[in-house]
Amino acid sequence: MTDAAQTLDGWYSLHDFRTVDWITWKMIPAEERQEIIQEFLGLVEKWNKTQTDKQGSHALYTIVGQKADFMMMILRPTMEELNEIETEFNKSRLAEFTLPAHSYVSVVELSNYLPAGEDPYQNPQILARLYPELPKAKYVCFYPMDKRRQGADNWYMLPMEDRRNMMRSHSMIGRQYAGKVKQIITGSVGFDDYEWGVTLFADDVLQFKKLVYEMRFDEVSARYGEFGSFFVGTLLEEDRIPAFLNV
Numbered sequence: 001m002t003d004a005a006q007t008l009d010g011w012y013s014l015h016d017f018r019t020v021d022w023i024t025w026k027m028i029p030a031e032e033r034q035e036i037i038q039e040f041l042g043l044v045e046k047w048n049k050t051q052t053d054k055q056g057s058h059a060l061y062t063i064v065g066q067k068a069d070f071m072m073m074i075l076r077p078t079m080e081e082l083n084e085i086e087t088e089f090n091k092s093r094l095a096e097f098t099l100p101a102h103s104y105v106s107v108v109e110l111s112n113y114l115p116a117g118e119d120p121y122q123n124p125q126i127l128a129r130l131y132p133e134l135p136k137a138k139y140v141c142f143y144p145m146d147k148r149r150q151g152a153d154n155w156y157m158l159p160m161e162d163r164r165n166m167m168r169s170h171s172m173i174g175r176q177y178a179g180k181v182k183q184i185i186t187g188s189v190g191f192d193d194y195e196w197g198v199t200l201f202a203d204d205v206l207q208f209k210k211l212v213y214e215m216r217f218d219e220v221s222a223r224y225g226e227f228g229s230f231f232v233g234t235l236l237e238e239d240r241i242p243a244f245l246n247v
């Protein structure tokens with residue numbers, strides 16, 4: 001067996017995608033819609049408080065295309081909290097007017113391919129990456145991915161040194177996007193259908209395409225990357241929620 005990569009694990013993550021049932025939403029009185037929006041804003045207010053207390057973070061984005069209408073990305077210290085939040089949303093009145101479109105369960109992950117120093121859990125830069133406050137970037141891009149295990153191209157059979165070299169090259173490309181794209185890699189082996197979730201944040205949506213395309217030419221993605229569905233969305237700030245739901 002080759003050496004397994006060691007991981008540092010941070011907050012648990014839920015990407016929850018919903019489609020709005022606009023037809024039934026339009027059928028109820030405007031007053032009732034306002035109440036439902038207020039109830040949802042109350043939930044978001046609770047999440048804001050958790051974020052201020054540094055006990056988690058969240059982000060809301062409206063999704064472009066037919067895969068979903070909006071996404072709630074939630075980070076929390078435990079899986080139980082994610083489950084509670086999801087259930088609380090499901091019991092809210094807004095949920096009666098949404099259909100589940102997709103979800104992804106994972107945990108913020110850093111791997112030891114690049115040296116992190118002595119006790120990484122004491123390193124403030126590492127802690128900031130494991131327990132991040134999600135940025136208010138204008139755009140989000142989410143997709144799940146695997147590393148290939150097929151015939152001669154089996155990532156998990158490669159010696160540590162080869163994987164480390166390839167990850168170094170990967171990070172060199174990534175670093176050219178510093179300040180343009182922020183990545184949060186979440187591990188999902190044992191939690192969801194792929195091995196990682198990739199969540200990218202940017203203020204210029206085109207940078208997602210440029211970064212993901214450039215990485216396709218890099219060996220770790222070219223030879224070993226397998227990708228699921230891509231979701232792209234625009235920031236749904238709280239003050240935009242009533243307008244988004246206005247019919």
Ligand code: VOV
Nearest residue numbers: 110111113114171174175177181183185196198212215221
């Ligand atoms: C935005 C830029 C960017 C930067 C700087 C960056 C850097 C780094 C570093 C330094 C490391 C290793 C240590 C760690 O921090 O974990 C990683 C790790 C990882 N990455 Fe990455 N990545 C980026 C971006 C970035 C993208 C766009 C993708 C998707 C790939 C693509 O083809 O679509 C990706 C994937 C991953 C994955 C799946 C892992 C875990 C691999 C494993 O086997 O464990 N990543 N990544």
